[in-house]
Amino acid sequence: MADKKKKKRLxxxxxxxxxxxPFAKGVSFCxxxxxxxxxxxxxxxxxxxxxxxxxxxxxxxxxxxxxGKSWHKLSYxxxxxxxxxxNATGLxxxxxxxxxxxxxxxxxxDGTAADIGxxxxxxAAERNEPFxxxxxxxxxxxxxxxxxxxxxxxxxxxxTTPVGSNERGKNLRRKNLGLLLAMHKIPYAATATxxxxxxxxxxxxxxxEISKKGxxxxxxxxxxxxxxxxxxxxxxxxxxxxxxxxxxxxxxxxNGKFSFTKEVKKPKPIKEYxxxxxxxxxxxxxxxxxxxKDVDYEYAVLKQLSLLDQECPLPD
Amino acid sequence: xxxxxxxxxGNEACVEGAIYAGIxxxxxxxxxxxxxIAELLSxxxxxxGGKFVQMEDEIASVCAILGASLTGHKVMTATSGPGxxxxxxxxxxxxxxxxxCVIVNVQRGGPSTGNPTHVGQGDIxxxxxxxxxxxxxxxxxxxxxxxxxxxxxxxxxxAETYRxxxxxxxxxxxxxxxxxxxxxxxxxxxxxxxxxxxxxxxxDYHPYLPREDGRLPMSDFGGDHxxxxxxxxxDMWGFPSNDPKVVKGLLHHLNDKISNxxxxxxxxxxxxxxxxxxxxxxxxxxxxxxxxIAKNRRARNEKLGVLELQSLWPFPKEMVREKCRNAKxxxxxxxxxxxxxxxxxxxxxRPETVFLANRIDGELITPSxxxxxxxxxxxxxx
Numbered sequence: 001m002a003d004k005k006k007k008k009r010l011x012x013x014x015x016x017x018x019x020x021x022p023f024a025k026g027v028s029f030c031x032x033x034x035x036x037x038x039x040x041x042x043x044x045x046x047x048x049x050x051x052x053x054x055x056x057x058x059x060x061x062x063x064x065x066x067x068g069k070s071w072h073k074l075s076y077x078x079x080x081x082x083x084x085x086x087n088a089t090g091l092x093x094x095x096x097x098x099x100x101x102x103x104x105x106x107x108x109x110d111g112t113a114a115d116i117g118x119x120x121x122x123x124a125a126e127r128n129e130p131f132x133x134x135x136x137x138x139x140x141x142x143x144x145x146x147x148x149x150x151x152x153x154x155x156x157x158x159x160t161t162p163v164g165s166n167e168r169g170k171n172l173r174r175k176n177l178g179l180l181l182a183m184h185k186i187p188y189a190a191t192a193t194x195x196x197x198x199x200x201x202x203x204x205x206x207x208x209e210i211s212k213k214g215x216x217x218x219x220x221x222x223x224x225x226x227x228x229x230x231x232x233x234x235x236x237x238x239x240x241x242x243x244x245x246x247x248x249x250x251x252x253x254x255n256g257k258f259s260f261t262k263e264v265k266k267p268k269p270i271k272e273y274x275x276x277x278x279x280x281x282x283x284x285x286x287x288x289x290x291x292x293k294d295v296d297y298e299y300a301v302l303k304q305l306s307l308l309d310q311e312c313p314l315p316d
Numbered sequence: 317x318x319x320x321x322x323x324x325x326g327n328e329a330c331v332e333g334a335i336y337a338g339i340x341x342x343x344x345x346x347x348x349x350x351x352x353i354a355e356l357l358s359x360x361x362x363x364x365g366g367k368f369v370q371m372e373d374e375i376a377s378v379c380a381i382l383g384a385s386l387t388g389h390k391v392m393t394a395t396s397g398p399g400x401x402x403x404x405x406x407x408x409x410x411x412x413x414x415x416x417c418v419i420v421n422v423q424r425g426g427p428s429t430g431n432p433t434h435v436g437q438g439d440i441x442x443x444x445x446x447x448x449x450x451x452x453x454x455x456x457x458x459x460x461x462x463x464x465x466x467x468x469x470x471x472x473x474x475a476e477t478y479r480x481x482x483x484x485x486x487x488x489x490x491x492x493x494x495x496x497x498x499x500x501x502x503x504x505x506x507x508x509x510x511x512x513x514x515x516x517x518x519x520d521y522h523p524y525l526p527r528e529d530g531r532l533p534m535s536d537f538g539g540d541h542x543x544x545x546x547x548x549x550x551d552m553w554g555f556p557s558n559d560p561k562v563v564k565g566l567l568h569h570l571n572d573k574i575s576n577x578x579x580x581x582x583x584x585x586x587x588x589x590x591x592x593x594x595x596x597x598x599x600x601x602x603x604x605x606x607x608x609i610a611k612n613r614r615a616r617n618e619k620l621g622v623l624e625l626q627s628l629w630p631f632p633k634e635m636v637r638e639k640c641r642n643a644k645x646x647x648x649x650x651x652x653x654x655x656x657x658x659x660x661x662x663x664x665x666r667p668e669t670v671f672l673a674n675r676i677d678g679e680l681i682t683p684s685x686x687x688x689x690x691x692x693x694x695x696x697x698x
Contacts, residue, residue: 160368
């Protein structure tokens with residue numbers, strides 16, 4: 001009886017953790033960084049036989065190891081930022097040609113995915129390369145010291161979009177990377193975050209399956225306690241608020257057919273999310289309104305797309 | 317307290333120098349160990365009415381400054397090894413289209429991603445030959461923050477004088493070290509501003525027709541005169557040309573405008589060099605080690621001096637040859653596998669007297685690294 005009760009309390013997400021955690025017990029991420037949960041979660045769900053490629057970024061020090069010491073038991077291919085998706089293409093194409101049953105996971109930050117490596121990411125999507133591209137989006141270049149990237153949202157303070165007498169943080173809006181990739185009509189594009197792990201796990205498994213045939217893109221929202229100025233125990237809470245305010249809606253697009261995987265019935269105002277993060281602390285009511293409008297617009301576009309009853313799969 | 321005295325990082329000294337020289341536009345991309353230059357300019361440039369843009373990659377950064385330079389502004393970008401590799405095509409374009417610009421490379425360990433947070437001086441030859449084809453380039457370096465400040469100003473001056481990209485080759489140790497910087501009063505260091513054409517609107521303007529002194533007056537692009545800019549070989553109007561005479565003439569012009577002015581471009585410092593029997597040739601942060609040794613040895617009446625190079629390209633062959641004429645031996649102190657050593661050997665009367673003291677493990681070269689080699693050269697045993 002006691003056992004049954006205990007089982008009931010466990011989240012369903014444990015059903016998805018079928019594989020061993022290949023990482024050491026302690027890894028060298030900043031305190032409270034959700035990236036740690038993320039790097040452990042991917043191989044726990046997708047299997048320990050995946051091949052990971054990645055670039056110089058926040059994840060690289062842990063994924064690469066240092067001075068002959070490794071943090072994990074996976075194969076890791078550290079590539080250049082300018083050609084991340086192309087390096088993965090080489091691996092995936094060869095596996096396919098040689099008939100090797102391997103899943104290639106290209107695991108990069110937003111700087112590589114949305115900025116310097118966007119060209120070859122777009123190219124890989126257009127060529128429908130058989131691998132999974134995961135972008136963990138911490139909205140900036142955190143590893144080099146918190147500079148803005150093209151996914152940094154309006155108003156955010158970074159070291160290259162400072163707040164001072166002449167500046168008010170970033171005065172431009174963010175690039176919607178997930179939507180951009182979905183518009184390549186790839187077999188599978190989705191967003192996920194760490195507050196909704198079950199949803200994330202389902203998407204990972206789907207991506208693993210579909211990547212045998214074609215390109216899969218996962219856009220993961222991953223807050224940065226160090227760079228955003230938030231207490232180290234609020235990572236998951238910030239993810240949850242991002243979903244509840246539609247700042248980061250959870251959706252997927254299979255062969256161009258959009259659907260929300262977590263529909264927020266009564267979205268909270270963006271203010272609730274903004275107040276959790278110090279990088280927005282200077283924002284005035286008007287500036288928060290600009291951010292709200294940006295969020296509303298992106299959500300409206302997604303909503304319209306989800307109402308379309310059409311898809312465009314590539315013939316086999 | 318004097319407001320002009322600051323305690324800064326080398327990267328900060330570079331920013332101060334650029335602002336003193338009149339920088340208007342900076343486009344950059346984050347890369348260790350040069351990121352501070354972008355971060356500081358993102359704050360400082362808007363304050364003085366300039367423009368800072370963070371671009372999506374290294375290639376975009378250098379191309380953006382070329383565009384801004386054509387409109388008549390002083391421009392700069394900053395990067396490190398991997399970013400410098402990406403910028404090479406555009407540097408060649410700037411050489412060909414004769415667009416003044418300053419490109420800072422705060423060197424780290426290479427090749428490839430290399431040793432991002434450690435010092436290296438392995439990009440010397442890349443600065444010269446990184447981009448393809450016969451071209452000429454100016455590259456400057458500095459060993460301390462006062463020199464970083466001055467060389468940054470020199471870089472802007474030379475870029476404007478010769479209408480050419482100028483490379484500033486600093487290294488991680490100089491870039492991240494903190495020391496004193498005294499910012500001179502305005503006009504204390506001469507500033508070269510762009511030579512603009514005196515031709516009025518509507519008068520036929522030849523953008524690529526050099527004056528007798530080899531300089532080319534510029535017209536702000538999109539302003540009074542209509543002309544073409546291209547990376548193709550071109551004639552005096554900027555129209556693409558494959559006429560052998562034009563091709564040959566342009567290549568000679570591009571190379572001669574630098575090589576004929578080596579004596580004007582060359583920058584160096586002498587430390588205890590007058591009667592030196594043993595000469596250490598060095599530059600950048602390794603020069604600090606060389607100077608330290610010379611200072612100590614002079615106290616013991618050993619005739620040892622340092623020739624500190626501040627302009628690396630065009631390589632000051634004549635000057636080095638002249639300074640080392642009476643030396644028993646020359647020791648090149650650097651943090652690569654002998655890139656400047658090869659240049660010194662090529663220009664000196666007795667190349668067999670030139671030796672290398674280097675360190676390539678990501679650590680700063682220390683006096684004891686140099687001393688152990690010096691002992692062998694001086695015949696004092698191993």
